[in-house]
Amino acid sequence: MEINRSRDVIVLYKDMAFPVEVDPAMVAAGWAGGQGVTWTDSPDDEFRVTFSDGTWGGFMLAGSNESADQLIAYTGNQPKYQFGVMCAGTALISTISFERYTLESRTAGPLVENTWVVGSKVRLSLRGLFTPQDEWTIAADPRAPNEFYAGSIVQPPRPNNNNYVMIQTAM
Amino acid sequence: MPFPPPVNSFEIDFGGMDLIRSRNCTVFFKGETHMVVPDAAMLAGGWEGGQGVRWVASTTDEFTVTYSDGLWGGFLLWGSDESADRFTSMTRNQIVYDTAVMMAGGAMISTSTYERYTYASRLGGPLVPLVYVASESLFLSSRGLWTNEDEMTLSGHALAPALVAGFVAQVPKPINQFYLGIQTVL
Numbered sequence: 001m002e003i004n005r006s007r008d009v010i011v012l013y014k015d016m017a018f019p020v021e022v023d024p025a026m027v028a029a030g031w032a033g034g035q036g037v038t039w040t041d042s043p044d045d046e047f048r049v050t051f052s053d054g055t056w057g058g059f060m061l062a063g064s065n066e067s068a069d070q071l072i073a074y075t076g077n078q079p080k081y082q083f084g085v086m087c088a089g090t091a092l093i094s095t096i097s098f099e100r101y102t103l104e105s106r107t108a109g110p111l112v113e114n115t116w117v118v119g120s121k122v123r124l125s126l127r128g129l130f131t132p133q134d135e136w137t138i139a140a141d142p143r144a145p146n147e148f149y150a151g152s153i154v155q156p157p158r159p160n161n162n163n164y165v166m167i168q169t170a171m
Numbered sequence: 172m173p174f175p176p177p178v179n180s181f182e183i184d185f186g187g188m189d190l191i192r193s194r195n196c197t198v199f200f201k202g203e204t205h206m207v208v209p210d211a212a213m214l215a216g217g218w219e220g221g222q223g224v225r226w227v228a229s230t231t232d233e234f235t236v237t238y239s240d241g242l243w244g245g246f247l248l249w250g251s252d253e254s255a256d257r258f259t260s261m262t263r264n265q266i267v268y269d270t271a272v273m274m275a276g277g278a279m280i281s282t283s284t285y286e287r288y289t290y291a292s293r294l295g296g297p298l299v300p301l302v303y304v305a306s307e308s309l310f311l312s313s314r315g316l317w318t319n320e321d322e323m324t325l326s327g328h329a330l331a332p333a334l335v336a337g338f339v340a341q342v343p344k345p346i347n348q349f350y351l352g353i354q355t356v357l
Contacts, residue, residue: 016200016277039306039340039354045190045347047199047279047340048305055306057338057354088354089277171277171356 005162008033008063008096015089015169017061021046026064027079033063034097036128036150037086049086052128054136054146058088058171059097088171092154094164098122099131103138116156121149122167130167192348195220195250195283202276202355204248208233209271213251217266220250221284223315223336224273236273239315241323241333243357245275246284246311275357279340281350286318290325309337309353317351 003010009032022031023040031051038055042048049057062069064079078084087093098114103125105112114132123146125131126139132153136144155166190197196219209218210227213236218224223239223246236244249256251266265271285303290312292299303319310333312318313326319339323331334357341352 016279018200018279039338041305041342043346045341047352055338057306057340 003094003161005094005164006068008066009059009061010094010164011061011087011091012094012166013090013092014087015091016058017085017087018047018058019083020057020086021048022078022082022084023048023050025050026084027082030064030079031060031084032097033060033066034093034095034130035060035063036097036124036130038128049084052124053126054124054141054143055148056088056124056128056150056171058086059093059095059150059169061085061087087169089169091169092166093169094155094161094166095130096164097129098157098165098167099125099129099133103131103133103135116153116165118153118156120153122151122153123148124150130165190281190347192281192283192350193255194253196246196248197281197350198248198274199279199281200277202274202278203245204272204274205234205245206270207244207273208235208269209247209251209265210235210237212237214266214269217251218247218271219284220248220253221280221282221317222247222250223311223317225315236271239311240313241311241321241326241328242330243311243315243334243336245273245357246280246355248272248274274355276355278355279353280355281341281347281352282317283348283350284316285343285351286312286316286320290318290320290322303339303342303351305339305342307339308335309339310334311336317353 036052037049038052040050101111136146151169157163224236225242227237229235288298323333336357337353337355343349
């Protein structure tokens with residue numbers, strides 16, 4: 001295959017896709033495609049999500065302001081109307097939304113790259129990106145260990161895949 | 172944005188979904204669906220849409236289910252005698268023909284079929300309401316309703332702990348007619 005990775009997340013096989021309302025924190029900060037999200041309460045009759053901190057409902061299909069969406073009708077569409085499309089289930093994706101560096105090194109430095117082993121499990125990090133680490137345990141989160149596995153690694157990031165990681169999601 | 176939108180405004184009022192919850196279980200995204208045979212206990216007792224069920228042995232070559240006790244195969248899509256089915260060809264159809272449709276896998280549903288009160292208070296009273304929180308794990312209760320308590324552990328079930336069956340996507344509240352929004356993972 002020659003895969004044109006023009007977006008934050010490329011979906012090779014999709015499962016559930018569902019429109020969700022994004023909370024004010026996500027509208028304010030924006031998000032990349034592939035961002036992990038979790039459910040949060042809404043004052044309305046809406047299914048609302050916010051940035052994941054390790055739990056999940058799924059991941060966002062499109063970023064809030066991707067370069068591929070510039071100068072078209074989709075520009076700024078999701079933050080404007082406070083919605084996005086959430087994917088879940090078993091999908092095969094290639095994405096840039098993953099933790100490049102270990103939590104310990106992101107916290108205290110110097111930066112140490114995460115190790116991606118094909119077939120091993122991934123979770124969502126404390127900021128909702130795919131990671132091979134259990135950040136709840138490392139951060140001594142009272143919910144640890146994080147057994148909400150989000151998928152497994154299909155292809156590690158490397159130069160010939162544009163440094164995207166390929167994941168088979170299991171959400 | 173104010174509602175209604177200002178005069179001459181081209182703003183779209185994205186007020187969101189207007190959901191008609193005329194059934195016990197409203198499905199926004201479906202998982203796997205499969206025809207199953209409810210056992211004699213279910214035929215006698217009836218069930219609501221969203222009722223959790225588990226597999227049970229059968230003397231016939233049928234996929235037979237009964238009320239979940241925390242274990243699950245899935246949940247039944249329609250109730251046995253829902254008001255929305257009255258005076259239609261679906262009236263008591265499932266009971267008469269001993270068939271139902273079970274859903275499993277990843278689905279998005281909104282249902283009235285969940286536990287309102289804690290397991291302990293249902294047994295010993297007085298009733299203590301359950302408080303559901305968005306994104307928390309859900310299980311099936313000892314009678315197959317959705318709950319945030321692991322009733323298999325609380326009841327000393329031999330196969331405890333209960334497996335996670337879903338997550339809270341929307342808590343029950345007046346604006347959603349006190350239906351529970353669930354992302355299922357069973």
